[in-house]
Amino acid sequence: MKTIEHWINGTATTAGSTRTAPVYDPAAGRPQAEVLLAEPSDVDTAVAAAGKAFETWGDSSLSQRTKVMFAFRELLVRHEDELAGIISSEHGKVLDDARGEIVRGREIVEYACGIADALKGGFSDQVSRDVDVHSFRQPLGVVAGITPFNFPIMVPLWMHPIAIATGNTFVLKPSERVPSASRLVAELYAEAGLPDGVFNVVNGDKVAVDAILDHPGIAAVSFVGSTPIAKYVHERATATGKRVQALGGAKNHAVVLPDADLEYAANHLTAAAFGSAGQRCMAISIGVAVGSAGDELVEILKRKATEIKVGPGHEDGNDMGPVVTQAARERVIGSVALGAEQGATVVVDGRELRVDGHPEGFFVGPSLLDNVTPEMSAYREEIFGPVLGIVRVSTVDEAIALINANPYGNGTAIFTGGGEAARKFQREVKVGMIGVNVPIPVPMSYYSFGGWKDSLIGDSPIHGPEGVRFYTRAKVVTTRWPHSAAGFNFPTSS
Numbered sequence: 001m002k003t004i005e006h007w008i009n010g011t012a013t014t015a016g017s018t019r020t021a022p023v024y025d026p027a028a029g030r031p032q033a034e035v036l037l038a039e040p041s042d043v044d045t046a047v048a049a050a051g052k053a054f055e056t057w058g059d060s061s062l063s064q065r066t067k068v069m070f071a072f073r074e075l076l077v078r079h080e081d082e083l084a085g086i087i088s089s090e091h092g093k094v095l096d097d098a099r100g101e102i103v104r105g106r107e108i109v110e111y112a113c114g115i116a117d118a119l120k121g122g123f124s125d126q127v128s129r130d131v132d133v134h135s136f137r138q139p140l141g142v143v144a145g146i147t148p149f150n151f152p153i154m155v156p157l158w159m160h161p162i163a164i165a166t167g168n169t170f171v172l173k174p175s176e177r178v179p180s181a182s183r184l185v186a187e188l189y190a191e192a193g194l195p196d197g198v199f200n201v202v203n204g205d206k207v208a209v210d211a212i213l214d215h216p217g218i219a220a221v222s223f224v225g226s227t228p229i230a231k232y233v234h235e236r237a238t239a240t241g242k243r244v245q246a247l248g249g250a251k252n253h254a255v256v257l258p259d260a261d262l263e264y265a266a267n268h269l270t271a272a273a274f275g276s277a278g279q280r281c282m283a284i285s286i287g288v289a290v291g292s293a294g295d296e297l298v299e300i301l302k303r304k305a306t307e308i309k310v311g312p313g314h315e316d317g318n319d320m321g322p323v324v325t326q327a328a329r330e331r332v333i334g335s336v337a338l339g340a341e342q343g344a345t346v347v348v349d350g351r352e353l354r355v356d357g358h359p360e361g362f363f364v365g366p367s368l369l370d371n372v373t374p375e376m377s378a379y380r381e382e383i384f385g386p387v388l389g390i391v392r393v394s395t396v397d398e399a400i401a402l403i404n405a406n407p408y409g410n411g412t413a414i415f416t417g418g419g420e421a422a423r424k425f426q427r428e429v430k431v432g433m434i435g436v437n438v439p440i441p442v443p444m445s446y447y448s449f450g451g452w453k454d455s456l457i458g459d460s461p462i463h464g465p466e467g468v469r470f471y472t473r474a475k476v477v478t479t480r481w482p483h484s485a486a487g488f489n490f491p492t493s494s
């Protein structure tokens with residue numbers, strides 16, 4: 001069986017690792033490879049390589065960095081099919097969906113190609129007699145990224161292109177369930193001309209994560225994953241003086257008003273709830289039907305959910321692949337059962353779905369639960385699978401209050417034909433990313449991505465201008481030419 005190694009200092013290596021974990025093909029339900037799990041000494045090796053590389057990369061010119069980014073972007077385009085195949089085989093998502101995450105990730109590289117503009121400082125002429133002030137930003141040093149399984153390439157791409165373009169060197173610890181895409185990315189960076197040691201991949205589990213969080217040679221940690229681990233990472237890494245951005249889980253609501261085009265809303269809700277088998281941090285897991293919209297909306301959703309074709313991600317014509325592990329499958333099935341037990345109406349039941357020819361695959365069909373209430377587990381927990389719950393409310397105000405009382409605040413959407421409700425919604429809802437008739441409002445690369453409340457621990461959203469700020473530190477320089485006599489009073493601008 002193939003062993004997936006680390007990538008340190010420009011080369012594949014086992015370093016000192018001996019432990020391994022299986023990497024599954026979720027459609028077959030069987031391991032297809034094994035991945036090495038790093039020890040703290042392997043993290044040390046990667047950080048040492050990154051530290052050495054920073055001595056020159058941190059001083060490299062903006063044009064050298066952007067030249068690498070332009071070349072890297074071209075290689076991502078050229079290897080799109082190969083990358084999509086890797087993602088689909090380890091994650092399970094359908095190929096077109098895998099291509100979608102590559103494209104959205106590549107947009108961050110495109111932003112990084114324009115880093116020279118994003119890094120421009122300020123200049124104030126003659127703030128006092130003969131005195132000018134200017135500001136500029138410098139890289140932090142060695143920074144690390146810890147990423148989840150559900151976007152094997154896009155989420156790491158939220159981090160490393162910006163970190164590297166701003167002059168840092170990077171150690172990535174990808175999800176041990178989907179390690180291969182990052183390995184190929186490392187090779188593409190090398191081919192693009194990135195010097196050895198600037199981008200390193202250390203595969204591993206909690207042992208590697210803890211070694212990163214405690215490492216004195218790492219200046220900042222970017223984390224994306226579930227909320228409990230985001231809180232843990234934030235607490236432990238800030239305790240050792242690191243800058244931390246930690247994005248957590250979600251329970252995203254889409255509100256549907258009676259004046260919406262219900263066919264359109266249901267179409268988008270279906271795709272946003274069941275695409276990627278519901279394993280997206282921006283998936284819609286709760287539909288909030290307002291007033292008279294409810295019955296018709298549920299009827300259309302039922303029709304659409306039963307039309308979804310479930311099968312292996314690499315086979316043409318499938319809309320939805322398996323979930324990532326057997327444990328995830330059992331969690332989804334258990335959540336639907338508990339929902340029914342607690343009084344939800346099971347309108348579409350995906351628990352018994354079997355896919356011909358793939359008896360061991362981690363498949364589970366789409367489920368639609370109606371009459372979900374905020375007390376139910378199906379409402380409170382992040383199921384992270386193909387389950388859409390419908391909560392019925394009477395007014396927009398009630399919908400907004402429901403969303404604002406939820407501990408998560410990643411994404412939300414409103415479907416309406418009227419601007420008044422949409423404007424009220426976007427102003428009053430306590431959520432970071434909002435869609436108006438757009439179900440998955442993932443910001444473009446030149447904005448930043450981040451939720452509120454338990455969906456973002458700390459205060460730093462990711463990529464875009466916030467990413468540039470996160471990976472750099474500012475200096476403000478006050479200059480006087482020529483020198484004039486010093487005064488004993490505190491300097492003022494006169």
Ligand code: NAD
Binds near residue numbers: 227230
């Ligand atoms: P996860 O939290 O289990 O794992 C994320 C990373 O943390 C992995 O690299 C994993 O190896 C590591 N990890 C796991 N357990 C750990 C522990 N006990 N100690 C130290 N490190 C640990 O998340 P996942 O299951 O891979 O991904 C799904 C979750 O990620 C969902 O909750 C989803 O909402 C969230 N997510 C959020 C966003 C966002 O932008 N907010 C984006 C994608 C995914």
